[in-house]
Amino acid sequence: MKSxxxxxxxxxxxxxxxxxxxxxxxxxxxxxxxxxxxDRRAPTRIADIARDTGTPRSTMYELVNTLVxxxxxxxxxGDGTVYFGPAMHYYGxxxxxxxxxxxxxxxxxxxxxxxxxxxxxxxTLEGDKYLVxxxxxGRRMFRISSEIGIKVPIPWTASGRLLVDHMDAAEIxxxxxxxxxxxxxxxxxxxxxxxxxxxxxRTQGYVRTTALVDRFTTCLAAPVRDPAGRCIATICxxxxxxxxxxxxxxxIDTLKASAERLSPGR
Amino acid sequence: MKSxxxxxxxxxxxxxxxxxxxxxxxxxxxxxxxxxxxDRRAPTRIADIARDTGTPRSTMYELVNTLVxxxxxxxxxGDGTVYFGPAMHYYGxxxxxxxxxxxxxxxxxxxxxxxxxxxxxxxTLEGDKYLVxxxxxGRRMFRISSEIGIKVPIPWTASGRLLVDHMDAAEIxxxxxxxxxxxxxxxxxxxxxxxxxxxxxRTQGYVRTTALVDRFTTCLAAPVRDPAGRCIATICxxxxxxxxxxxxxxxIDTLKASAERLSPGR
DNA sequence: GACCGACGTCCGATATTTCGGACAAACGGT
DNA sequence: ACCGTTTGTCCGAAATATCGGACGTCGGTC
Numbered sequence: 001m002k003s004x005x006x007x008x009x010x011x012x013x014x015x016x017x018x019x020x021x022x023x024x025x026x027x028x029x030x031x032x033x034x035x036x037x038x039d040r041r042a043p044t045r046i047a048d049i050a051r052d053t054g055t056p057r058s059t060m061y062e063l064v065n066t067l068v069x070x071x072x073x074x075x076x077x078g079d080g081t082v083y084f085g086p087a088m089h090y091y092g093x094x095x096x097x098x099x100x101x102x103x104x105x106x107x108x109x110x111x112x113x114x115x116x117x118x119x120x121x122x123x124t125l126e127g128d129k130y131l132v133x134x135x136x137x138g139r140r141m142f143r144i145s146s147e148i149g150i151k152v153p154i155p156w157t158a159s160g161r162l163l164v165d166h167m168d169a170a171e172i173x174x175x176x177x178x179x180x181x182x183x184x185x186x187x188x189x190x191x192x193x194x195x196x197x198x199x200x201x202r203t204q205g206y207v208r209t210t211a212l213v214d215r216f217t218t219c220l221a222a223p224v225r226d227p228a229g230r231c232i233a234t235i236c237x238x239x240x241x242x243x244x245x246x247x248x249x250x251x252i253d254t255l256k257a258s259a260e261r262l263s264p265g266r
Numbered sequence: 267m268k269s270x271x272x273x274x275x276x277x278x279x280x281x282x283x284x285x286x287x288x289x290x291x292x293x294x295x296x297x298x299x300x301x302x303x304x305d306r307r308a309p310t311r312i313a314d315i316a317r318d319t320g321t322p323r324s325t326m327y328e329l330v331n332t333l334v335x336x337x338x339x340x341x342x343x344g345d346g347t348v349y350f351g352p353a354m355h356y357y358g359x360x361x362x363x364x365x366x367x368x369x370x371x372x373x374x375x376x377x378x379x380x381x382x383x384x385x386x387x388x389x390t391l392e393g394d395k396y397l398v399x400x401x402x403x404g405r406r407m408f409r410i411s412s413e414i415g416i417k418v419p420i421p422w423t424a425s426g427r428l429l430v431d432h433m434d435a436a437e438i439x440x441x442x443x444x445x446x447x448x449x450x451x452x453x454x455x456x457x458x459x460x461x462x463x464x465x466x467x468r469t470q471g472y473v474r475t476t477a478l479v480d481r482f483t484t485c486l487a488a489p490v491r492d493p494a495g496r497c498i499a500t501i502c503x504x505x506x507x508x509x510x511x512x513x514x515x516x517x518i519d520t521l522k523a524s525a526e527r528l529s530p531g532r
Numbered sequence: 533g534a535c536c537g538a539c540g541t542c543c544g545a546t547a548t549t550t551c552g553g554a555c556a557a558a559c560g561g562t
Numbered sequence: 563a564c565c566g567t568t569t570g571t572c573c574g575a576a577a578t579a580t581c582g583g584a585c586g587t588c589g590g591t592c
Contacts, residue, residue, distance in 0.1 A: 023550060094303070289579095292580075
């Protein structure tokens with residue numbers, strides 16, 4: 001039991017004003033289920049999903065069976081865990097192919113990742129967060145964590161400094177939540193420092209950050225801009241911080257060329 | 267007793283005149299909706315989806331609104347069409363990352379596609395059909411059609427001849443529906459011809475087919491085998507039929523090397 | 533300007549899906 | 563072998579999500 005009284009997060013809090021009888025539509029439960037799997041990023045036991053999403057056990061079993069049949073989910077390991085199934089891949093591929101910029105970006109990201117052998121990514125904003133849309137691992141075998149679909153505070157990233165560079169200081173203060181300027185290790189990013197990075201980036205045409213979210217990692221990013229000059233996405237490399245300056249310069253040139261090719265109506 | 271007790275799918279799921287009441291669960295409607303979009307491969311108007319899936323219009327509007335909010339779907343073009351949304355990509359990426367063989371195959375496919383500049387694919391069986399799991403377009407700009415997630419009769423493909431090469435003639439006759447031996451243009455593939463291809467492939471370690479489903483296309487495929495020697499997947503190139511023999515030999519060697527690397531416990 | 537079809541919303545009724553709880557089988561620790 | 567826990571299935575009851583149909587808008591056509 002939780003007699004120990006440790007913070008055992010019970011369930012996702014609902015809006016207080018929500019008049020919840022506990023009963024919900026199947027589709028809403030399924031959405032919660034999928035979001036939960038995406039957050040956990042690991043095959044999960046059905047009973048755990050039920051508990052963590054606040055879904056009755058019998059309902060969850062029923063839904064999971066339906067979804068497994070549709071191949072939205074897959075039973076894993078022979079034990080009772082489930083995770084995403086192949087249908088999600090098919091639908092996701094359809095999505096990627098249907099968005100012009102992303103389709104082009106796939107080619108670029110794959111190309112430059114192969115070319116220089118380092119992890120390349122294509123990123124955008126979603127709401128007030130930074131988001132990795134495409135990730136190509138590169139030859140280096142460490143840090144395979146695909147962060148696709150995970151939202152990250154804008155100030156934690158190199159690309160973030162480009163993605164908001166059409167805003168002035170006041171707009172940025174309004175746009176980015178204050179707590180997002182605190183790094184995972186507790187350090188605080190000064191706002192004027194952030195703005196300075198941003199302006200330098202605008203003139204140089206790229207951003208470099210080192211040891212931001214990870215002490216030994218450098219990020220290099222170049223902006224994809226719409227005809228009005230607004231940064232709508234970025235393409236970037238994630239490399240070890242001790243990468244030589246010459247190598248980094250090559251990567252920066254590579255990024256700039258790719259970003260230029262991706263910029264619509266250039 | 268539980269083990270293996272999954273999806274005991276009754277082969278005939280839809281009684282032609284089932285017509286229970288016409289009422290269905292939201293989740294079943296949603297599954298039909300997504301499958302329909304995947305089949306159509308294009309943004310579709312809500313009313314059309316409703317008609318084509320046999321869903322009441324008001325229900326479809328209700329569900330689409332829910333799904334758009336969850337970013338499973340996206341409104342397109344400003345007109346009333348919807349298509350898959352970014353959430354599907356995130357979930358699909360999670361799936362790809364979670365399957366060891368597929369994760370490795372992504373690297374191989376991307377690598378060889380970049381290397382030789384032609385479209386490379388990674389394929390498996392799903393039920394009694396052939397299926398493209400990964401597709402990397404290559405430099406050639408024609409034929410962008412990603413066929414990811416579309417099922418194709420086994421005899422229509424080069425890879426198909428590898429994927430069933432552990433069966434004997436009788437098993438194959440039982441496994442592959444007779445109508446699948448008829449090509450899209452009406453031609454009929456003789457069964458002994460198919461078996462011959464298959465056996466030759468087993469000794470040669472690859473398959474080449476030309477002008478099967480498409481008059482001007484050649485497919486080259488190599489088998490990924492499990493420790494027992496059974497073909498569990500294939501990796502292949504799709505190239506113009508007039509590609510020189512020398513170039514094709516290079517590709518075959520490339521495929522064999524990749525397939526070997528992918529074969530578990532080799 | 534009147535007509536027509538398509539689009540999207542709204543609303544009440546009821547067929548049905550969700551839910552709670554009971555149950556049996558498997559598991560695992562002592 | 564015993565017992566507590568976890569897993570998966572089943573069932574009846576009732577809360578409610580689905581459905582049909584009506585309604586207001588919008589655009590295009592004659």
